[in-house]
Structure formats: C-alpha cells, structure tokens
Amino acid sequence: MTRIIYQNAAGQRREIDAPAGRSVMQVAVANGVDGIVAECGGSAMCATCHVYVEAGPVDKLPAPNAVEDEMLESTAEPRMPNSRLSCQLVIGPELDGLVVRLPERQV
Numbered sequence: 834m835t836r837i838i839y840q841n842a843a844g845q846r847r848e849i850d851a852p853a854g855r856s857v858m859q860v861a862v863a864n865g866v867d868g869i870v871a872e873c874g875g876s877a878m879c880a881t882c883h884v885y886v887e888a889g890p891v892d893k894l895p896a897p898n899a900v901e902d903e904m905l906e907s908t909a910e911p912r913m914p915n916s917r918l919s920c921q922l923v924i925g926p927e928l929d930g931l932v933v934r935l936p937e938r939q940v
C-alpha cells in the first residue's frame with residue numbers, strides 16, 4: 834500500500850493507504866474525502882478533481898500531458914505551479930507519502 838495524504842482547505846489531513854494502479858482521485862472518492870467532485874469520472878474533461886501537490890515524492894510524478902495541461906486552465910480555484918488533476922495521478926509505491934491539498938472549491 835501507498836500512503837496518500839489529503840489535506841483539506843482548513844488544513845486538516847487524512848492519510849489513506851491506497852492500492853497501486855488507482856488514481857489519487859479514485860482513492861479520494863472511494864474513501865469519502867470531501868473536496869473532490871470528479872464530474873467526468875476521471876477522463877480529464879472537467880477539472881473538478883484539482884489538487885495542489887504540496888509535499889512528498891513530488892519529483893516522482895510525471896509531468897502533465899497536453900490534455901491535463903489544457904484542462905488545468907479551467908479550474909475553479911487559481912492554477913498554481915503545483916496544480917494537478919488528481920485523476921491523472923496514478924498511484925504506485927514511488928508516491929508513498931505524497932501530500933495533496935484540496936482547493937476550497939471545485940466548481
């Protein structure tokens with residue numbers, strides 16, 4: 834299992850043991866983490882799974898592809914250099930300890 838830490842807009846953290854092969858978005862939804870809407874179900878078409886990658890093995894994340902990069906222009910909260918679509922972050926052991934912060938709103 835890989836520990837993914839979700840931090841809400843108020844600063845509260847929740848650590849979840851996530852199975853490999855699932856996305857950071859899927860694990861959040863499956864575990865009732867508030868703050869991820871994921872309207873499109875993970876197709877990189879809605880930008881309502883926006884997160885800010887704050888800490889952990891950030892350098893292990895692949896760069897956003899062209900589709901994710903374009904959708905990140907449509908986030909409800911401002912895009913920052915550490916903005917990602919959580920549906921595009923596939924969990925593997927190399928991401929153990931990843932901290933993602935949830936924006937105040939997704940729509």
Ligand code: FES
Nearest residue numbers: 875877880882920
């Ligand atoms: S769930 Fe829609 S872009 Fe990630």
